[in-house]
Amino acid sequence: MRFMVLVKATRESEAGEMPSTELLAAMGRFNEELVRAGVMQSGEGLHPTARGARVRFSGPQREVIQGPFGGNPGDLVAGFWIWKCASLEEAIDWVKRCPNPMPGDSEIEIRRIFEPEDFGQEFTPELREQEEQLRQQLSGSGGGR
Incomplete structure (x- = not known):
């Protein structure tokens, strides 16, 4: 199972305050x-949301x-990981070992990522093939810019 592990923002992270050398080393x-x-x-x-944008859809x-x-x-959200774990409980155990990602109180959210089998019959063989081709393209290109 894959999980997105979301580090929630704080007033400090939204203000653009950078983590200390000690925190960066601990996270490393x-x-x-x-x-x-x-x-x-x-x-x-x-980066803080001040440097971002949202696009709202209405029809x-x-x-x-x-x-x-x-x-x-x-x-x-101030940051994220993608983890592969056997269960939600394993992901929780890893998060409990994580250094506090912020100087003060903070929160980390764990969300399971949908896998093709989660979509049932609506995810047709043609759509599965398209998805697999895209994944192969991403893995061949490094997935980034």
């Missing part, structure tokens, strides 16, 4: 442990909303 050690265990597939930190209409995004910073 944790990431090394995840990689050695075959758990971590990717992971990145995100055929599109509205671009420039950041920052108001409300509770804990509703926003």
